[in-house]
Amino acid sequence: MSESSNRPPTSLSPGQWSFTRWNTIGQLEALEIHHPLFRAIIFLQGAHLAHFAPQDEADWLWLSNRARFEPGRAIRGGIPICWPWFGDPAKNPPEVRKRIRTDAAHGFARTALWKLEDVQESAHEVEISLSLDANEDFADTWNGHALALITFSFSVRGCQLALTTTNLDSSPLSFSQALHTYLPTTDITRTRVLGLGTSNYTDTLKDWAYCSQEGPVYFDGETDRIYESGEPVTIVTPSGSRKLTAVGSDSTVVWNPGPDKAAGLSDFPDTAWKNMLCVETANAAGDYRVLNEGQSHTLGVFIGRK
Template sequence: MSDLLNGRQFVRQSPRGELACLEIRHPLFSASLLLQGAQLIEFTPNQGGEHAGNWLWLSEDAAYQRGTSVRGGIPVCWPWFGNAAMNPAAVQAFIAGAGSAPAHGFARARDWALAEVYEDADEVVLTLSLTDCRHPQWQANLSVEAEFRFTASSLSVVLTTSNDGATPVTFSQALHTYFPTSDITATRVAGFDGARYLETLEGWEAREQHGDILFTGETDRIYFGEDSLSLITPQHSTELSSQGSHSAVVWNPWIEKSKRLSQFADDAYQRMFCVETANAADDAVTLAAGESHSLSLQLTRT
């Protein structure tokens, strides 16, 4: 990795607790990317007004410990999303002992390697690859890399999975993005009006969304259909566009669950929400031998 960073103007590596972090300090923006989990924890354009500050929520109680995903930013959930035992049968077929498998897969607790660096006066692009895609409970031969592109006005992440085996593989995944807000009760997600969703808190019941998504209690839903959303908080509106995804998870733990979460203050639910760009539930991806799939998100602000 040192060779890739030699002579770079805007990218350096530094420790963040027990973890290695790539620090991007560009005249137009700054960002922080943990090598563990390929987890972006900060993106801050260097402009004032309503656009100032980290576009991602990061817990005040975040712990930078080896083998533990940091609470906030964009954790990478791969090669299965959520509780392995609640995944479609086609995904569970590749997980030995789904009932005991770690939630959200194993990629978020593994070290990734810096594979490529590009920087110029307008942008920085970093590509990370997961060099060890094996796990005792994962019975498939997939590989994965993540590309992060930063500019003065946008952030994009592309997660590309390839089937290096000889038979088809089905997997699920998500870019588990945490967003900040000053008031969760004055926050809404627009773009899913009329969309089908699964209410996971009520027996995974299929329902239809009417109007914008509001936060009035614990929220954990899988939505299907839209690829362009507006995330509206008292401070600003963030536009989220995705490709390679027909599902999104909207999440907030609310009062009681917040008390049980690690790296999470009891009142932190008031200041955050998640909209996760995903291939979840019946949006899981099947790759034939030799095929690749890219899941991507782009964030801009208006």
């Protein structure tokens, strides 16, 4: 890592910051937070949180050891922002799909360059906000005009992400989205997700069949499900547990590529599926959102201790 001399434009002066500094990681600009109580890394490309850990603890997020930090390339791990659509465009509701002009999955926000809006620091917390103006610059892939503002809040208790979408267009905006959280585990076969036991879900691996969950979610191979629930979930692994508490969400995606799909994924070791899972706070499938002109919606998640 080295200090950057080509920082994105901002009115904020780094001299005002005690714990936050610019760095270049690979080819990308990042904000590194070195607080006495915790550490975090946010890339401006994608407003991508790649690392968070309280002092003297292992990373609470999973990041591929093959992740590549290059312009226009999505980072494998951490928390990618899927926006203003989630997943395969063709699998989105018609109102969302009609605005999309590409076959690419998960929207353009995760590879777009976001603008730094604010840094607030205290003895106990650091809060960082970034924005993305989705205007005519994205007309090749999407028909709309919206502002995305994400605020990260870090403390010794955990980290919180709040993604607010405001429709700047004169016509109603339908969109789907997800905070695509990658979490570590020492053994996926001994990992379970609690809190979805009374939920229905769509199993994308079974021709989008509609199913009912009974008890905890376990992993015995590739898993890709959209649950109709925004209730808090707890991820239990052999080394501990984390609780994810969502706001503005009535859908939760649970994903693990399993051995076969992992072998074909970019920037992903063939055996890495054994040591990670994704539990995504979402507005997906039937939980897509519609905003009239000037209206806003906030999707958020707090990742904390159980």
